[in-house]
Amino acid sequence: QVQLVESGGGLVQAGGSLRLSCAASGRTFSNYHMAWFRQAPGKERELVAGVSRGAGSTYYTDSVKGRFTISRDNAKSTVYLQMNSLKPEDTAVYYCAADPDYYSSFSPKDMNYWGKGTLVTVSS
Secondary structure (H helix, E strand, C coil): CCEEEEECCEEEECCCCEEEEEEEECCCHHHCEEEEEEECCCCCCEEEEEECCCCCCEEECHHHCCCEEEEEECCCCEEEEEECCCCHHHCEEEEEEEECCCCCCCCHHHCCEECCCEEEEEEC
């Protein structure tokens, strides 16, 4: 069992930056592929970014490429999402998730553990 707790959300103006953190506890963090998802009101949950166990590979959805950076610190059992040049369309609840499988496609159905989310609101 892995417990995930997100932090760092808040209200920011368009063009601003936020850094989300997700602290994990319960099992060996380095055994899990980690990802950030988001869900805006009235929309489906979507993958934002993913990072492999050893941070050797990362994935970003097209809409955040060049603006967001996912990283992990296995010693601190924490995954981060640095969000720059924020846009109003980035407004959503952001969730951290973990996948223990050998390989991860970062599909929501493959993520075994989820945090409760942190709200990011970008004003225009």
